[in-house]
Amino acid sequence: MMKKYKIAAIPADGVGVEVIDAGLEVLHAIEKRDGRFECEVEKFNWGSQLYRQTGEMMPTDGVQQLRSFDAILFGAVGAPDIADHITLWGLRLAICQTLDQYANVRPTRILPGIQSPLRNVDGNMLDWVILRENSEGEYSGQGGRTHKGLPEELATEVSIFTRAGITRIMRYGFELAQSRPRKLLTVVTKSNAQRHGMVLWDEIAAEVAEEYPDVTWDKMLVDAMTVRMTLDPASLDTIVATNLHADILSDLAAALAGSIGIAPTANINPQRAFPSMFEPIHGSAFDITGKGVANPTGTFWSIVMMLAHLGEQEASERLMSAIEHMTAQPGCRTPDLGGSANTADVTKAVVDALR
Numbered sequence: 001m002m003k004k005y006k007i008a009a010i011p012a013d014g015v016g017v018e019v020i021d022a023g024l025e026v027l028h029a030i031e032k033r034d035g036r037f038e039c040e041v042e043k044f045n046w047g048s049q050l051y052r053q054t055g056e057m058m059p060t061d062g063v064q065q066l067r068s069f070d071a072i073l074f075g076a077v078g079a080p081d082i083a084d085h086i087t088l089w090g091l092r093l094a095i096c097q098t099l100d101q102y103a104n105v106r107p108t109r110i111l112p113g114i115q116s117p118l119r120n121v122d123g124n125m126l127d128w129v130i131l132r133e134n135s136e137g138e139y140s141g142q143g144g145r146t147h148k149g150l151p152e153e154l155a156t157e158v159s160i161f162t163r164a165g166i167t168r169i170m171r172y173g174f175e176l177a178q179s180r181p182r183k184l185l186t187v188v189t190k191s192n193a194q195r196h197g198m199v200l201w202d203e204i205a206a207e208v209a210e211e212y213p214d215v216t217w218d219k220m221l222v223d224a225m226t227v228r229m230t231l232d233p234a235s236l237d238t239i240v241a242t243n244l245h246a247d248i249l250s251d252l253a254a255a256l257a258g259s260i261g262i263a264p265t266a267n268i269n270p271q272r273a274f275p276s277m278f279e280p281i282h283g284s285a286f287d288i289t290g291k292g293v294a295n296p297t298g299t300f301w302s303i304v305m306m307l308a309h310l311g312e313q314e315a316s317e318r319l320m321s322a323i324e325h326m327t328a329q330p331g332c333r334t335p336d337l338g339g340s341a342n343t344a345d346v347t348k349a350v351v352d353a354l355r
C-alpha cells in the first residue's frame with residue numbers, strides 16, 4: 001500500500017527559497033525511486049515579504065495550520081531590511097516553541113570528498129551529534145526593556161531552566177548516545193560562572209545518567225569544549241548543550257566539517273503530538289542570494305532526517321548514500337567548498353545518483 005505524507009514547505013527568505021526548491025526536487029526523486037510512499041507538499045509563502053505587506057511573518061493562525069502535517073521542511077529566515085529578532089521570533093522560534101519541538105538534533109560528519117579545515121581529520125575522526133535544548137534556557141524570550149532611550153535604560157534577558165525541561169532533554173541525549181555505537185555522551189555546561197541554572201543542569205544530568213548505566217558520559221565547560229572540538233575531535237560522539245551553547249557549538253561543528261552549507265538539523269517533538277521541523281542550519285545568506293550558488297546539501301541531509309523520522313528508513317539511507325556519492329565528486333563543489341558548481345549541478349548529481 002502506498003503511504004502518504006503531508007509535508008509543509010516553508011522556504012521563507014533569501015537562499016532558503018533556492019535550497020528548498022532543490023530539496024523538493026530531491027524529495028520527489030527519492031519518492032519515485034522508492035515507490036512505496038508519496039509526499040504531498042504544500043508550500044507556505046511566509047517570511048519577510050509577507051511581513052513587509054502585512055506586518056506579520058505568518059498569519060495569526062499559522063502554527064495552527066501546520067498541526068495537521070506529518071512534517072515541516074523549513075528554509076531560512078532573515079532579511080537585510082528587517083531586524084533579525086523580528087524575523088526569527090516571528091517565524092522559526094514561534095513554530096519551534098508552539099509545536100514543542102524541544103529536541104534539536106544536529107549531526108556533524110565530514111562527508112566523503114569534503115576537506116575539513118582541521119589538518120589530517122576525516123570522517124572517521126569527526127562524527128558527532130549535537131543535541132540542542134530547543135525550548136527554554138537562554139532563548140526562552142523572558143525579559144524586557146524599560147526607560148527606553150534614557151541614560152538609565154535597562155534590558156534583561158532571563159534564562160529559564162526547569163527540572164522538566166532539563167530532564168526531558170537529558171533523557172533524549174542519553175537515549176541518542178545509547179543508539180550510537182560508542183554510547184558516549186558529553187554534557188556541556190558553564191556551572192562555574194552560571195551558578196544557578198547550570199548547576200541544576202549538572203545535577204539533573206547526573207540523576208538521569210543513573211537510568212542509562214551503559215552510556216559513558218562526561219561533563220565539559222563550554223569554553224573548554226571549543227578547544228576539545230578543535231584539537232581532539234575523535235574524543236567526542238554525542239553532545240548535549242543548552243539552547244545558546246549548542247547554537248554556537250553547532251556552527252563551529254559545521255565549519256569543522258567543511259561548510260555551514262552542509263549541516264542539517266531536526267527540531268523534534270519526541271512525543272509526536274505535533275509535527276517536527278527539518279532545516280539546514282544556515283541562515284538566509286543574503287550575500288549569495290539570487291546567484292544560484294547556495295549549497296543545498298544541508299537541506300538534502302535534513303530530508304534524510306525527515307524520512308527517518310517518518311519511518312522511511314530505507315529511503316533515508318538511500319538518500320544519504322546519494323549525497324555522499326555526490327560530495328565525493330570533485331566537480332560537485334559549490335563556492336563555499338572552494339569549487340565552481342552551482343545549486344542545480346549539485347541537485348542534478350544527487351537526483352542522478354538516486355536513479
Ligand code: NAI
Nearest residue numbers: 076077078079084261281282283284285287288294295336
Ligand atoms: P548565514 O548562515 O545566512 O550566512 C553565513 C555565511 O555562510 C555567509 O557567508 C553565507 O554566504 C554562507 N552560507 C550560508 N548558507 C550557505 C549555503 N547554503 N551555501 C553556501 N554558503 C552559505 O548567517 P548570517 O549571515 O549570520 O545571517 C544572515 C541572516 O540569516 C540573518 O538575518 C540571520 O538572522 C538569519 N539566520 C537565520 C537562521 C534560520 O533561519 N534558521 C539561522 C542563522 C541565521
Ligand code: MG
Nearest residue numbers: 247248251281
Ligand atoms: Mg545558529
